[in-house]
Amino acid sequence: MKQVPNAMVEQRTTVGFKGVDSLCPYCGVGCALTFRVDASGERILDVQGRDGAANAGRLCVKGRYGYDYAMHPQRLRKPLIRRESSYPKQPLSGDVKGNGGGPRKPGGIVDYDEILPHFREASWDEALDLVANRLAGLRDRHGGDSLAGFGSAKGSNEEAYLFQKLVRAAFRTNNVDHCTRLCHASSVAALLEGIGSGAVTNVVRDIENADTAMLAGCNPTDNHPVAATFIKDAAVNGTKLVVVNTRRPRIADHAEIYLQIHPGTDVALFNGMMHVLIRENLIDREFIDTRTEGFSELRKVVEEYDPDTTAALCGVDPDDLVRAARLLGGGRRAMIFWGMGISQHTHGTDNSRCLISLAMITGNVGKPGTGLHPLRGQNNVQGASDAGLIPMVYPDYQAVDDPGVQAYFEDYWGTSLSPKPGLTVTEIMGAALEGQVRGMYVQGENPFVSDPDTNKVRKALMALEFLVVQDLFLTETAEFADVILPGSSFMEKLGTYTNTDRRVQIGRPAMSLPGEARQDWEIICEIGTRMGYEMRYESVSAVFDEFAGCTENYKTLSHENLGRYGKWYPCLDPATSDGEPIVFGDTFPRGKALLVPARLRQPEEHVDSDYPLILNTGRVLEHWHTGSMTRRSAALDRISPDAFVEINPEDAARLHVVDGAMVEVASRRGSIRLKAKVVPRVAEGTVFVPMHFREACANVLTSPALDPQxxxxxxxxCAVRVRPLEGASHGKEAMGG
Amino acid sequence: MSKDMVKLSIDGRDIEVPEGTTIWDAARELDIDIPVLCHSTRMRPVGVCRLCVVDVGARNLQASCVRPCEDGMKVETDTPKVERHRRMLLEMLLSDYPEDSAREASTGDDELLELAVRYGIESVRLPDGAADRPRGVDLSSPVIAVDHQACILCDRCVRGCDELQHNDVITRTGKGYDTRIAFDLDAPMGESTCVACGECMAVCPTGALTNQALGNVKLKPLNGE
Known part of the structure; x- marks a missing residue:
């Protein structure tokens, strides 16, 4: 008779574990999870989904398998100081030097052997004193505006608050920004102008109450995968999806209507839809009269966009445009989601203005199944913005050039503050190039890979007199650093994070810090204190309390009442309430919503016979931004190891590009070499390159042209050309990794 | 209250629940633990494993995870008849179960083996159907190990993939004893359209879908967790 196995397998090592309830470190969905970690606190064993408000136990590939970057052997363990012999500053690795520079070893992650010899290990005291002295020296000689700081949307609210406080109070400038500038800055500009608040009105999972959801310029199955599962739930249960995207996203498989518009024609499409809604009287007159202003101007502008002309301009079927409009109006409950396809344009603010107007004229705000939801990218980009990691505003979007606000914060922080709005991410790079910004503190960002026009960024970083980089790894940006400080990963820190739904949740430390690495919040405080501005706190929760104390939205919250599952802000009574999943039912922060009409503008950059294709950039499911985390995750790297460019079969045939072959993609600013993926999901005349791969950095190609607001x-x-590379017609050869 | 309420008794205890509530859910409210393998609170019940059967006085035993409560119903969840039925089902499931359940060996939470212990089943009287026709393993995914031999066709992974994550990758293929789960049109998992979200692995009750990263460790809770 067969014995029932009792499953004790001798070959296995028994490992004791404890479960730590925390969050996923990746995207803005903010999935709750449990890390199972060994007794030493040095090894995460696995990840389990937890029943959080945003994920109901679900996770995606990054959350479930992408945790091991924190345990990567390349983690920085000691402060590093650049050796005297490595001045004047130059980029150090072949990949960062750019075309033709150095012994090229393309692919994969940074080769430490190439970089580390240029730095020496130092004690924390030596490194911190050097940082504080050099930054204070520049400040005292050239004024506060000669300094700038990039904080991080991957850090906690507490870190973001401390970082902007350091820059404002100790650096004495408002030159502080973070990757929201590369993300939803235009959406926030439009929302602040239109309704007076940059946060979402309705949470993602409210889609279950919607008759229609429009998903514009977003690719949730790749970028917000767990949110996408709830969007797909809704579609199964009858919510009609209207998907607008130049590159067919997988969510389009679940859509009622998919509109593959020509790049840059978003404003026309939305105006065309509003034209139909007004013409067919599918608008909400009462809502327009009582809750909005500016309708007559809007009406005048959208009148110019009749569906036939507009559809031709956008490259879609006029019937689809009309059907899509009808699905949003006529009293149907409609929700609007949008992503970087809307925001990352020189007309990004105009795009968002149109979406806001679409929601307003159909009365689709302030009740279940409606609302405006710009899908936040980073796990804490909402919170970092709320905490004032933005050059124009203090915490809670209080303007730095408002004398009353300035006086309040001078009192709150006990120092004098600059009334001058600071420079943004891209402006800071320009100012560095011109010698106006001389010293920088970059914490947890990697502008060399993430900012547009890499060749310009390289020159800007080289031009800095002093750069301190605080990160987990030797990033591409760190090659330009004078001092590198080893910080803490998500899995090692305590802090709060605000997700795309405005839900504030606590991330708890699962692991111990490697080597001499320190908590990011402590490093920030050390620098401030050593620069002569005392920053001392008893605990992370004390930092939270100080932050919450100068805001409206967070003032009722504390680490204690956030508990295991967090709360949505606003939350009037945390003892009894989970917070507000839907806001603005009666009024908007600015009173009535302002409808701001927009007309289609020509793009800054033109396609011509030299550069005939339009490049779109973005992310893939398995990777995160500049790849510094996900390319150090064994599973994610194995699933998605290589850079690629997606090209339409028609264009590929014309250019003699074969699937899997190496090609060169060139713009007016630079060129990269990578593998071609011939796929119909990109439209003819367009190509797509993901942003994660340093060896084929998409931002070598992109343009630094900015949205004006x-x-x-x-x-x-941006305009590019693609040509096949001779002798590399089989993709397997070069560019491994 | 929009729904009518129904009154019933479970193991002699009275309870009132909204119409449409399943017996399994009602029993949970009374802290009565009815064993089940195919059902999970995160999923639509399908009633395929039949371990949750209960006696409602009908002609045959009823799967409590799908059977709605009725007014006046008298439910018995652990009569000798019910328990005998469950033991037989467990023995059948265990008859071709692999020697080494990758779930039990790594995370120690194989639900089938846990039920075998609960029902005191130490040996199986039935022949091992896999003796001359093993169902095979699939290690093509970088993250999930598939052991078809440990699959009991409970459908949790299918629902996890189709109904929770809506990736529509996992299905069933084959007939009779050769029935097994499949990815797309029976591709190896690593070559299918699987996006490696891991939901199937998370919901699987047996050693069929497990975490490759835990291939050589046995996890044991510290401090009695």
Whole structure:
């Protein structure tokens, strides 16, 4: 008789574990999870989904398998100081030097052997004193505006708050920004102008109450995968999806209507839809009269966009445009989601203005199944913005050039502050190039890979007199550093994070810090204190309390009442309430919503016979931004190891490009070499390159042209050409990794 | 209250629940633990494993995870008849179960083996159907190990993939004893359209879908967790 196995397998090592309830470190969905970690606190064993408000136990590939970057052997363990012999500063690795520079070893992650010899290990005291002395020296000689700081949307609210406080109070400048500038800055500009608040009105999962959801310029199955599962749930249960995207996203498989518009024609499409809604009287007159202003101007502008002309301009079927409009109006409950395809344009603010107007004229705000939801990218880009990691505003979007606000914060922080709005990410790079910004503190960002026009960024970083980089790894940006400080990963820190739904949740430390690495919040405080501005806190929760104390939205919250599952802000009574999943039912922060009409503008950059294709950039499911985390995750790297360019079969045939072959993609600013993926999901005349791969860095190609209000670069539109590379017609050869 | 309420008794205890509530859910409210393998609170019940059967006085035993409560119903969840039925089902499932359940060996939470212990089943009287026709393993995914031999066709992974994550990758293929789960049109998992979200692995109750990263460790809770 067969014995029932009792499953004790001798070959296995028994490992004791404890479960730590925390969050996913990746995207803005903010999935709750449990890390199972060994007794030493040095090894995460696995990840389990937890029943959080945003994920109901679900996870995606990054959350479930992408945790091992924190345990990577390349983690920085000691402070590093650049050796005397490595001045004047130059980029150090072949990949960062750019075309033709150095012994090229393309692919994969940074080769430490190439970089580390240029730095020596130092004690924390030596490194911190050097940082504080050099930054204070520049400040005292050239004024506060000669300094700038890039904080991080991957850090906690507490870190973001401390970082902007350091820059404002100790550096004495408002030159502080973070990757929101590359992300939703234009959406936030339009929302602040239109309704007076940059946060979402309705949470993602409210889609279950919607008759229609429009998904514009977003690719949730890749970029917000767990949110996408709830969007797909809704579609199964009858919510009609209207998907607008130049590159067919997988969510389009679940859509009622998919509109593959020509790049850059978003404003025309939305105006065309509003034209139909007004013409067919599918608008909400009462809502327009009582809750909005500016309708007559809007009406005048959208009148110019009749569906036939507009559809031709956008490259879609006029019937689809009309059907899509009808699905949004006529009293149907409609929700609007949008992503970087809307925001990352020189007309990003205009795009968002149109979406806001679409929601307003159909009365689709302030009740279940409606609302405006710009899908936040980073796990804490909402919170970092709320905490004031933005050059024009203090925490809670209080303007730095408002004398009353300035006086309040001078009192709150006990120092004098600059009334001058600071420079944004892209402007800071320009100012560095011109010698106006001389010293920088970059914490947890990697502008060399993430900012547009890499060749310009390289020159800007080289021009800096002093750069301190605080990160987990030797990033491409760190090659330009004078001092490199080893910081803490998500899995090692305590802090709060605000997700795309405005839900504030606590991330808890699962692991111990490697080597001499320190908590990011402590490093920030050390620098401030050593620069002569005392920053001392008893605990992370004390930092939270100080932050919450100068805001409206967070003032009722504390680490204690956030508990295991967090709360949505606003939350009037945390003892009894989970917070507000839907806001603005009666009024908007600015009173009535302002409808701001927009007309289609020509793109800054033109396609011509030299550069005939339009480049779109973005992410893939398995990777995160500049790849510094996900390319150090064994599973994610194995699933998605290589850079690629997606090209339409028609264009590929014309250019003699074969699937899997190496090609060169060139713009007016630079060129990269990578593998071609011939796929119909990109439209003819367009190509797509993901942003994660340093060896084929998409931002070598992109243009630094900015949206005038949001100051966001146009990552979704630049002119390129593609040519096959001779002798590399089989993709397997070069560019491994 | 929009729904009518129904009154019933479970193991002699009275309870009132909204119409449409399943017996399994009602029993949970009374802290009565009815064993089940195919059902999970995160999923639509399908009633395929039949371990949750209960006696409602009908002609045959009823799967409590799908059977709605009825007014006046008297439910018995652990009569000798019910328990005998469950033991037989467990023995059948265990008859071709692999020697080494990758779930039990790594995370120690194989639900089938846990039920075998609960029902005191130490040996199986049935022949091992896999003796001359093993169902095979699939290690093509970088993250998930598939052991078809440990699959009990409970459908949790299918629902996890189709109904929770809506990736529509996992299905069933084959007939009779050769029935097994498949990816796309029976591609190896690593070559299918699987996006490696891991939902199937998370919901699988047996050693069929497990975490490759835990291939050589046995996890044991510290401090009695």
């Amino acid at each position: 949001g100051k966001i670069p146009t990552f979704k539109y």
